[in-house]
Amino acid sequence: MMGRITYIFCALLLLLFNYNYGYNLNEKRLPPPVNDDCSGATTLTVNPTEICAAGSTASFTQATVSTQGTTCTALNSADIWYQFTATSTSHTIALSNFSGSPQPMVIVVYEGDCTALSQLYCSQNNVVNASGLTIGAVYKVRIYFNTVTASTINTFLVCVTTPPPPSNNNQTECLITTNNYDFELPDLVWSNFPTFVNHNVVQGWRTTASDEMIEFWQQPNYENVPAYSGTQFIELNANVVSGVYQDYQTPQATVFNYGFAHRGRQGTDTCQLLAGPPGGPYVNVGAPVSTGNTAWSYNTGTYTVPVGQTVTRFILQSVSSVGGASVGNFLDAISFTADNGIITSNPYYMGCGDIIADLEAAGVGTWSAHTDNPSTVTISDPSANNVQISGFGPSGSYFFDWTTQYCTSTIEISFTGPYPQDPVIPNITYCQNQTAVPIDIPVDQPGYTMIYYLNSNQLPDAPTPDTSVIGTTTYYVLQESDQGCQSPAYPLVVTVNPAVSPVTDFTLPAAVCTSDVSASPTPETGFTTGGIYTAPAGVTIDPDTGVIDLLNSTPGTYDITYTVAEDFENCLIEGSSMATITINDAPLLMPATPLGLCDDASNDGIAEFNLAPAIAEMENGQPNLTATVHLSLTDAQNNINPQSQPLFTNTVPNSQTIYVRFVEDGTTTDCYTIEEVQLMVNPLPTISSPITDYVLCDQTDYMTPDGIEEFDLTSKDLEVTGGNPDYAVSYYETANDAETATNPIVNLTTYANLSNPQMIYVRLENTVTTCYDVFDFDLVVTPLPIYDSAQTDFHECEEVPGQADFDLHSHDSACLLREYHR
Template sequence: MMIKKMGIATAAFVMCASLPIQTHAMSTETPQNYAMKAEQKIAEYNGGTLQSVLGATNTTTSLQAQPEEVIKLVNGGFEEPDISGISAKYAMFDASEVPGWETTASDNLIEIQRNYEGVVAPEGNQYAEINANMISALYQDVVTKPGTKIRWKVSHRGRVGVDVAEVKFGAPNNLQVIATMSTGKEWKTYQGTYTIPEGQDITRFQFEAVSTADGNKGTGNLLDNIVFSSPSNLIVSNSYSQSTVKKGKQVNYLIDVANAGGMAAGDVNLSIPLPKELDYIPDTVTINGIATSDVLYDVASHSLTVNVASIPDDSTAKISIGLKGITETASAQTSVATSYYDLGFTDHQYDANTANASVAVIANSVPTITATDKTLKKGDSFNALTGVTATDTEDGDLTSAIKVTANDVDTTKVGTYHVTYSVTDSDMDTTTKTITVTVTSNDAPTISATDKTMKKGVSFNPLVGVSASDTEDGDVTSKITVTSNDVDTTKVGTYHVTYSVTDSDGNTTTKTITVTVTSNDAPTIIATDKTMKKGASFNPLTGVSASDVEDGDMTSKITITANDVNTAKVGTYHVTYSVTDS
């Protein structure tokens, strides 16, 4: 006899500073150990003594209390022993060879079939026939705790027509008919719930043949997919794949949903309100490593719902969700609210929630490129990487990783050009920067100075009126130097002054002007004394002229500054002339 118990646990909740903390540990027993206890229990029952079998008490992360007794029968799908290698597609076994099951048949034989006569199992590959050689019953005795609610389910089928069998539960010596199955040549599922009565520490779960369609006591009443279990019980825990995530990078939110109950859970819905610091990355949800599309993301509420069709007992669904850090925070907190049913039942919904799991969202500094605009002279050599560096907060110096992605500089022509740089850090964040390169002309400066003429004795400053300019440097007048100057204004003559100026590129220009020093003699008036008769007419300018060494004829500029001549009277008079040169 094989009877299986999955362990005993109760739920405990601890409140600390208003924060619920849930932990969980499950005690388990091997089927062999449990079978020994069960057989002892049954022996005690048969001897008239009833004792309770209690297990360890632990705490759990689930907000649903676990049943104290996790109960389920063994080999409910008749998959053991395996008859896949038997060509007849059926085999008879002594009950001791069929894990979990006993028979009331006097020959103690149980018949297992596999696709016999084309009948396909509704679950797994194999099924049993109650009427192996005679009208009998198949059963299991299970250690139970009074008050425990049991889910039961069975698939039944007639072999050649409508076969009838009864489902009976109760103490081994006090079975009650729970359901009558009357089924034709299509599999039909019968199910329900059963609460262990007070004082019933051993419960027999039995299927008893009543009749067959053809009256043959050795054929009929096929059974499969049998469940006699305490409800499913999901324990949900959550964590992050790493304690920190950089802004813009992915972190996986990990959820383990373990079924510590006696049967499979179905229609498992996980509701996950996401913190504002994290964003959902579409198409990243996996269940046990396989991508799933049974996901709903609600933008308005920033929440995610993941559906898991079923989670068998004694198994864990491992769910991974890709989230992206969007806002820096020391603690982005996430929790899961889970609802589910016992697989195949919809009369009661269970809930299991988690405490918060947290992850820190930290800065993800992109690399920085240091490069400045450049001005070059026409004809200069140019290396686009000279003087350009790159650094990253996490990676440090990235100068060696800089790439030039565009460069149209031509130093043979004056113009404006551009160079674009790119660098990528270890997080695959890329920064680009573009600088302007200006190629200017390389012309020599220009000196503006003209020849001069001056009078003898005039003072002379060779820099007065002289200027210099450069295409690149602008006004360079202040940089003019006089490299030669032989001017002597005390002497009439021709002299020279030489100027020089150098721009910032080292281009030097010189220029020489001529300075002419001329005499500075006063003009000459030619006028002679005159004698005339009383009463004669007199024009004081007649016969008077003036000339100048520099200005030439100046007669027209002669002015009379005094004239007392009176030709009406005999006498001596005077006329004074004046002329001024340039």
């Protein structure tokens, strides 16, 4: 009954202060925390120092067991999630300020997102010292009860801090360190008497005592025993004979240095340091330590971790105490450290051509380069103990740090530099007596030097070749870096050639017409290319090819010049030649519009053309031109076989090209222009067979027929055109109208004949060529036959009972009052 009253009282308090937390009196339960699974992880503030100034209070109320991520224990009764963004390569995640019933907690640190978590660290002593982190990366933290059933009302503070590196970057101080080495945590409320603390709320330390209690003392205290370090220490014998221990990750064989302060309480007490893998077997490390109760003793030594012992547990175990099982063996300032510094000799020297540095370090850490190095480099694997560094830039001193959990060691690499690149050596050519310049082979890097040799002797400066003598001279050139590293020497050949005169002679046609379009020079044998053609104003010429554009040049006589400039590279002296050309004017014509005629009834593709309009069109108003007509371009060019004109009958059926040659009257230059004229004889449209008559029955009044009916003339379109899409059909009442395309029948679908029969004229026109022909057919109206209903019965004698043969056609004439005729 008391439990129900308490529960309802708490619920009323929550409602009173508007904290319903999703509470439902019918369900009688609170919702799980927001960080119950990975996707709702609470973000932790990363403290920039080892002081926890900002943390997050954990609550497990209604927490459940998540399915994401692996754990390092078999039990998990409830878990919650956090995340933080790394600001350093090392951070400490710790639990403190516990409230409620002490229970074993586990901290797991993962990298990756919630769908692909990878476990990095797993701790059962309330502290994770995470190293090798990536700055800017987000890491997930899972905290759970290592129990079958948890009391989820417990709370504690979760904090992420940043451990500082040791002072002076001393390589020998790069050590694995001990958590809570002088027992300053938890930060207890002062008491004159010892405080018994369950080890599940202590950072770092665990006890072998069955009651899980560690006895903490503070100074001052009622026995006036001062702490050896700080303000708190512990008594090894709390309630039972026991030991305290701490575990260390030892993935590599390493040497631990240990030290601890020991003191008897009521007399001389004895303890023993043990080491080995969790669960044993354990070995004694050093001799048992016995100390009186008047002063602290500080005891040191070393322990070598065997190969393959990936986790090492150090235990300080009570051996004997004057006060009995629960009294004696004070301990303080317990430390276990291992060297995790750089092993490679420091400084590290790299000679000429050495471009990769091989470094080695102990422990688990991260390599990084100093930001003020001469250049950036490439570190093969920043988290590996054995690493290769490459990609060095300028020569000089480069500094690199190996950063472990709490320390950074530094090594200096003296980089001399690679061998210089092989120099790019172009051979050099001069003409005899040409002015030479000093040889200048560019270096690859600022500060590098080119060194020249002649006849095995090093020259003080870049040499200037002698061009007075024809022949070759061989120098040798090598490149030297600013650190004295040299490339191989390569030959540089300087050749001095004799000077020659260019061949510039060429010819041009003596006279040309503008109608020739262009005129090209003919070069002399051995002609020297690379020169420039020039001409006076009025001539349009290509300076590289010498081709004259006659259409855009002004008629006249001109001197054309070809000049080759002095070219020392090819040992040419300057030279030029000249040729004369006369440009005569030729008639300038307009293109002729193609001529087209419709064929006659023979459809043989032959017709007589009047060329006069086409000739006038080409002359474009120019006077004094004589035109001749030719069947081929060759005849026109040679002015042979002129044809009759202006009336001309094509000699090639259907389509023919003729050529008209124009010459200006009264000139002696014989400049002519030729234009083409396209002649086309278009065939008349045809029908495949005569158009059939259009016959209708006289149905309007079949008893008194008038011979008049309505005809749908469009029904004859397909018969006339044969489906040709280029044909157009129109219908007329007279042949003259059809020929002149006047007065077409417009009511084509309801045309009533004027007489019976009546001839209709059809104009069939090719819409592409406009050629047409006229055809005809008759409209015929035929009267319907009339049946005489006044007929007598038809009798025959039976041949068999009830059956006889009747000739029905014998009564045809008697049945019809009017016979039907087509």
